[in-house]
Amino acid sequence: QESLRKITHTLATKNEEISNFVCSLKQSLDNLEANSTRVQEDLESEFNSLHSVLDEMKENMLTRIKQERASRTYELQLSACSKALESSEELLELANQTLCSSGTDGFTQAAKDIKDVTMAPAFRLSLKAKASDNMSHLMVDFSQEKALLQGLKFLPPATPEIQLSECQVCDNTVTVVWTLAEPDSKIDHYILEHRRTNHEGLPRIREDYPWMVVEGIREMEHTLTLRFDTRFMTFRVRACNKAVAGDFSEPVTLETHAFTFKLDSASAHQNLKIEDLNVEWDGTGGKIQDIRKEKTRTNSPMQSPARSALMSPKRAPTARPNRDRFTAESYTVLDTAIDAGQQYWEVRFDKESKAFAVGVAVRSLGRFDQLGKSSASWCIHLNNWLQQSLTAKHNNKARTLDCPIPSSIGVYCNYDEVLSFFNAKTKQLMHTFRTKFQQPLIPAFMVWNGSFSVVTGLQVPSVVQSGQRKNSGTSSSNASLT
Structure with missing residues (x-):
C-alpha cells in the first residue's frame, strides 16, 4: 500500500505537471495568434504612416516647383519686348521709305516720329533676362533614403537577464537587477512584472494572483515597496524600443521572508x-x-x-x-x-x-x-x-x-x-x-x-x-x- 501510495502520488504530480504544460502550450498558441495579428496591424499602420509622410512631402515639393515656375514665368514675360520689336520694325520701314523720298518736308516729319518712338519706355527695354530658366536647384536625390528604407527590418530589443545574486529583499522592499547580453542603444525603457505566489520555482499557469505591471523604467534595476502576503514573488522583465517590446526574461522567484497571519x-x-x-x-x-x-x-x-x-x-x-x-x-x-x-x-x-x-x-x-x-x-x-x-x-x-x-x-x-x-x-x-x-x-x-x-x-x-x-x-x- 505504501509503495502504491508513493506511485500514485508521483503520477498525480506528473499529471499536474503535464496539465500545466498543456495549459501553457494552449496559452502560448492563443498568445501567438493575438500577437501575430497585433504586429501585422502595427506594421500596416507604420507603413501607412510612412506613405502619408511621403505623400505630404511630395505635395509640398510639387507646390514649390509650381510656385517657382510661376514666378519665373512672370519675370520672363514677352509682351513688352514684343511691342518694342513691333515698333522697331515699323520705324525701320518708315526710315527706309524716307531715305528713298526726295521731299524735304517728309524727311523732317519722319525724323521727328522716329525720335518720339525711341524715347518711349517700352522701346528702351533692357535686353538682359531678369530670371533664369535653370530649375536644377529643385532636383532631389533619394538614393540614401532608398537605401535606408531598403535596410528596414524587424529589430526586437535584446532580452534582459535578471541577476538573482544581486536582487535584494529587505525592509518590505524588493530590488530587482538585470543585465543585457550585449549593449542595445535603441532600448527606450523596460517593463517589470511581478506576481505573488505561494509556490517556489517557475510560475504556473493556474496562479491565484495576476501579474502586476510597472512601466517606463529607464535603468536596469528597480525597487518596489510592497506589503507581502504570500511566501514568494515571481519577477520578469522585458526591454522596449521606440517600435516594439522584446521577449520577457526568464522569470525568477524570490522568497519574501514575511510573516502573514489572520485573526480567528x-x-x-x-x-x-x-x-x-x-x-x-x-x-x-x-x-x-x-x-x-x-x-x-x-x-x-x-x-x-x-x-x-x-x-x-x-x-x-x-x-x-x-x-x-x-x-x-x-x-x-x-x-x-x-x-x-x-x-x-x-x-x-x-x-x-x-x-x-x-x-x-x-x-x-x-x-x-x-x-x-x-x-x-x-x-x-x-x-x-x-x-x-x-x-x-x-x-x-x-x-x-x-x-x-x-x-x-x-x-x-x-x-x-x-x-x-x-x-x-x-x-x-x-x-x-x-x-x-x-x-x-x-x-x-x-x-x-x-x-x-x-x-x-x-x-x-x-x-x-x-x-x-x-x-x-x-x-x-x-x-x-x-
Whole structure:
C-alpha cells in the first residue's frame, strides 16, 4: 500500500505537471495568434504612416516647383519686348521709305516720329533676362533614403537577464537587477512584472494572483515597496524600443521572508468585534437586545447596559457560551504557528484603551488564561484604568517599562532565542525576553474598552536585526521574566 501510495502520488504530480504544460502550450498558441495579428496591424499602420509622410512631402515639393515656375514665368514675360520689336520694325520701314523720298518736308516729319518712338519706355527695354530658366536647384536625390528604407527590418530589443545574486529583499522592499547580453542603444525603457505566489520555482499557469505591471523604467534595476502576503514573488522583465517590446526574461522567484497571519474571530472573546485585522471592544457583546427582553432583570444595576459596557472582561456576561472562545481577557490567533526562524509584525492600538496587551503564547493557552499571567504567554501590557502604566509580563511577573507609550508596537520573535518589543515608528527597543521557546507560538492580543489593528506581511526590519545581533552577546536585564 505504501509503495502504491508513493506511485500514485508521483503520477498525480506528473499529471499536474503535464496539465500545466498543456495549459501553457494552449496559452502560448492563443498568445501567438493575438500577437501575430497585433504586429501585422502595427506594421500596416507604420507603413501607412510612412506613405502619408511621403505623400505630404511630395505635395509640398510639387507646390514649390509650381510656385517657382510661376514666378519665373512672370519675370520672363514677352509682351513688352514684343511691342518694342513691333515698333522697331515699323520705324525701320518708315526710315527706309524716307531715305528713298526726295521731299524735304517728309524727311523732317519722319525724323521727328522716329525720335518720339525711341524715347518711349517700352522701346528702351533692357535686353538682359531678369530670371533664369535653370530649375536644377529643385532636383532631389533619394538614393540614401532608398537605401535606408531598403535596410528596414524587424529589430526586437535584446532580452534582459535578471541577476538573482544581486536582487535584494529587505525592509518590505524588493530590488530587482538585470543585465543585457550585449549593449542595445535603441532600448527606450523596460517593463517589470511581478506576481505573488505561494509556490517556489517557475510560475504556473493556474496562479491565484495576476501579474502586476510597472512601466517606463529607464535603468536596469528597480525597487518596489510592497506589503507581502504570500511566501514568494515571481519577477520578469522585458526591454522596449521606440517600435516594439522584446521577449520577457526568464522569470525568477524570490522568497519574501514575511510573516502573514489572520485573526480567528471564532476563538475571540465574545465582547470583541472582529473585522479583518481590526479589533474593537464591544461591551454589550451583541446581547443588549437579549437583556432588554428579560424585563425582570433590566431593573438590576448589575445588568444595565451602561454597566455592561464598562464591566471588567473577567466578569463579562457569559451568555451564549462557546467552548472555542476565550472567556478571560485574551484574544489569540489560532491558525498560524511560529516554530522556527525570525518573524515580525506590528500592532496599532488606541492609547485611550482601558487595557491592552500584545505578545505571544503557546498554542495550548487556556480559555480562561490571561496574557502574561502564566508560563504560557509573554506580553507588553498597557494599563489605563486608574493610572497609565506600561509593563512587561510573563508567568504572573511584571516589570514596569520606563519608556514613552507609542501609538504602535513592533513585535520581533526569534524562536530560538529572543522576543523583543519595539516602538514601531522609531524602532526603539522597549523590552526583550530572552528565552528559547520549547513549543510553537501564536501571536496573542487583548483589549478592553478600546481597539487595535494588526499589520502583517512585514519583513524583519534591518535595523531590528542589526540591533539584535549587537545585543546578542550581552546579558539580559529581564532574566526574572524569562
